[in-house]
Amino acid sequence: MTETGRYLYAIARDLDPQVLAEVPALAGGRLEVVEHRGLTAVVSSVDLEEYGEDGLRRNLENLPWLEEVARGHDAVVQATATRAPTAPLRLATICLDDDGVRERLDAWHDALEEVLDRVEGRREWSVKVFARPRPAQVAADSPPAAVSGAAYLQRKKAETQAREADEGTAVAVADEVHAALAARSVAGRRLAPQDPRLTGRADRMLHNGAYLVEADEGDAFATLVDELATAHPDVVVECHGPWPPYSFATLEQP
Amino acid sequence: MTGTVAVTERDPGRQIALVDLLDRLLGTGVVLAGDVVISLAGVDLVQVRLHALITSIRAEMVEPR
Amino acid sequence: MSEAPRLFPQRLETDAESVERDLFKLVLTIIELVRQLMERQALRRVDEGDLTDEQIEGLGTGLMHLEQAMEDLKARYDLTTEDLNIDLGPLGPLLSE
Numbered sequence: 001m002t003e004t005g006r007y008l009y010a011i012a013r014d015l016d017p018q019v020l021a022e023v024p025a026l027a028g029g030r031l032e033v034v035e036h037r038g039l040t041a042v043v044s045s046v047d048l049e050e051y052g053e054d055g056l057r058r059n060l061e062n063l064p065w066l067e068e069v070a071r072g073h074d075a076v077v078q079a080t081a082t083r084a085p086t087a088p089l090r091l092a093t094i095c096l097d098d099d100g101v102r103e104r105l106d107a108w109h110d111a112l113e114e115v116l117d118r119v120e121g122r123r124e125w126s127v128k129v130f131a132r133p134r135p136a137q138v139a140a141d142s143p144p145a146a147v148s149g150a151a152y153l154q155r156k157k158a159e160t161q162a163r164e165a166d167e168g169t170a171v172a173v174a175d176e177v178h179a180a181l182a183a184r185s186v187a188g189r190r191l192a193p194q195d196p197r198l199t200g201r202a203d204r205m206l207h208n209g210a211y212l213v214e215a216d217e218g219d220a221f222a223t224l225v226d227e228l229a230t231a232h233p234d235v236v237v238e239c240h241g242p243w244p245p246y247s248f249a250t251l252e253q254p
Numbered sequence: 255m256t257g258t259v260a261v262t263e264r265d266p267g268r269q270i271a272l273v274d275l276l277d278r279l280l281g282t283g284v285v286l287a288g289d290v291v292i293s294l295a296g297v298d299l300v301q302v303r304l305h306a307l308i309t310s311i312r313a314e315m316v317e318p319r
Numbered sequence: 320m321s322e323a324p325r326l327f328p329q330r331l332e333t334d335a336e337s338v339e340r341d342l343f344k345l346v347l348t349i350i351e352l353v354r355q356l357m358e359r360q361a362l363r364r365v366d367e368g369d370l371t372d373e374q375i376e377g378l379g380t381g382l383m384h385l386e387q388a389m390e391d392l393k394a395r396y397d398l399t400t401e402d403l404n405i406d407l408g409p410l411g412p413l414l415s416e
Contacts, residue, residue, distance in 0.1 A: 060280075070275045091279040126274060149379025150372070156382075157362050191277060198273045243270060246278035 003048040006034075006101050008041055008093040009076040011108075013116045015040045015084040023079045026072045027051075034098050036105040039112055042080055043101060046094070056092055074244075081244035085120035087112055088246050108251055115249045122186055122212050123242030127225055129177055129207035130236040131170055173235055174207035177228050184224055185211040189247050206235060210247035218242055340396050347392060348403040354385050 007026060017040075020031045025044035034041045049055055059065045070091060077088040095101045105112070147155070182188030193205035213221045222239060229237035361378045364370055370378070393399065 066276065067272055070272065070279055071269075073279060074270060074275055088278075147383065149376040149381070149383060151379070152383040153362065153365055153375065153379040156358055157365075160359075160362065194273055194277070199271075240270070240274075 003052070004045045005048050005051060005094040005096055006043045006098060007046040007051060008043050008089050008095060008101065008104070009073055010042050010080050010086050010088045011105065011112055011116075012040050012042065012080050012084040012086040013038065013113075013120075015042070015080060015086075019079055019083045020076070023076055024072065025076070026069060031076065034101040034105070036102045037109055039105050039109065039116075041101050041105055042076060043095075043098075048094075051092060051094055060092075077244050077246075085116040086244060087115045087119065087249040087251070088244055090250070111251050115251065118187075119212065119245040119249055121215050122245060122248075123215050123218065124245045124247055125185075125211045125213050125218070125221055125239060125241035126243065127177070127181055127207070127209045127211065127240075128205060128238045129174055129209075129232075130201065130203040130205055130238070132234060132236060133203055169234075170204075170206045173232050177207055177232070177237070178209050180228055181209060181211050181221075181224065184217075184221065185213050187212040187248055191247065203236065212245060212248045213242070215242070343396055344398060344402060347389075347396075347398065350392075351389060351400070351403050354382075354389060357385070358382055 017033050023031055025031045027046050029044035031044050034043055073091055080086045189210045191208040191210055193208050196202055225239045365375055
């Protein structure tokens with residue numbers, strides 16, 4: 001008999017389990033709830049061969065597995081978060097059994113209440129700022145003999161300074177956009193810019209922001225993003241949302 | 255020229271980009287490992303750990319002041 | 320979990336035909352890195368002002384030839400600077416373009 005554990009997707013308050021009725025669980029399991037002290041953990045059973053420590057170490061490096069689990073996890077979080085204040089958990093939070101789940105709920109209780117208060121009635125928005133595609137580099141066609149060594153170094157220095165100036169401008173734009181958006185949100189966070197090979201975007205990501213916005217202020221937020229984009233024609237601004245409050249609900253899980 | 259803004263309202267069909275999802279679901283975010291594996295005919299032969307290589311080059315290039 | 324997931328490990332898939340080009344790409348990347356570090360260091364020294372005009376001229380000419388040599392090598396194998404850039408994860412891209 002293979003060992004099973006309980007996979008935790010999210011913890012919510014005042015959750016009607018019916019909202020989970022049609023939502024698939026991971027690994028063909030069934031979504032269930034574990035309630036404790038007014039909080040509800042959304043869980044399903046998983047095989048520890050796949051989700052235990054060794055299994056995870058293998059599987060987390062397997063992109064198709066990772067994608068399937070991330071999507072499945074997100075589907076459950078979204079179903080929950082749209083209907084009740086929800087603290088999404090990170091991928092692959094596993095407890096051995098329901099007693100273990102209750103222990104976690106107990107240990108995290110106060111922190112969870114705080115998080116749920118913070119995210120209740122609010123949604124996350126993602127705003128990214130990209131540098132505009134640079135004009136094609138001028139081909140280095142000049143034969144070496146045409147330029148003196150000193151002049152070559154001068155040119156290189158000018159190129160470095162231009163690059164640093166661009167960098168400075170980019171940082172300034174990112175700071176300005178972030179400050180403006182954060183001022184109109186409940187909270188704002190700067191996430192690490194994403195590797196172009198993961199985003200599929202060649203342009204440099206200058207800013208990757210997450211903002212917690214009141215659910216009924218979504219339109220106003222989107223309008224502000226539009227205004228910032230217009231004010232900064234030298235960059236490309238992208239906005240996505242509303243999402244569950246992933247970036248604002250993290251408990252540092254021991 | 256105005257900046258392009260793509261404002262997307264979530265509907266049941268709209269997905270969060272995988273890279274965004276993984277950034278948020280994984281404690282360490284998504285990182286591409288910086289090792290280069292050289293393989294020949296499908297057989298991994300050499301793994302070049304570039305981190306160490308760069309460190310040693312820099313140490314030698316910068317003159318002590 | 321402590322380790323970041325390794326997505327898309329860089330794998331230079333070589334076969335008998337492409338092995339030369341692929342290994343060359345790796346070698347060129349290292350050379351390009353060294354070249355860029357040398358240039359940066361040279362500019363620093365020039366800024367510090369403790370070099371003679373002769374030394375500055377020699378440095379500049381040498382680096383200029385090095386740059387041209389790199390362009391020739393890249394052209395021979397049909398590689399762009401983009402092709403040479405390897406991402407070191409937390410350390411950022413290898414070449415600062």
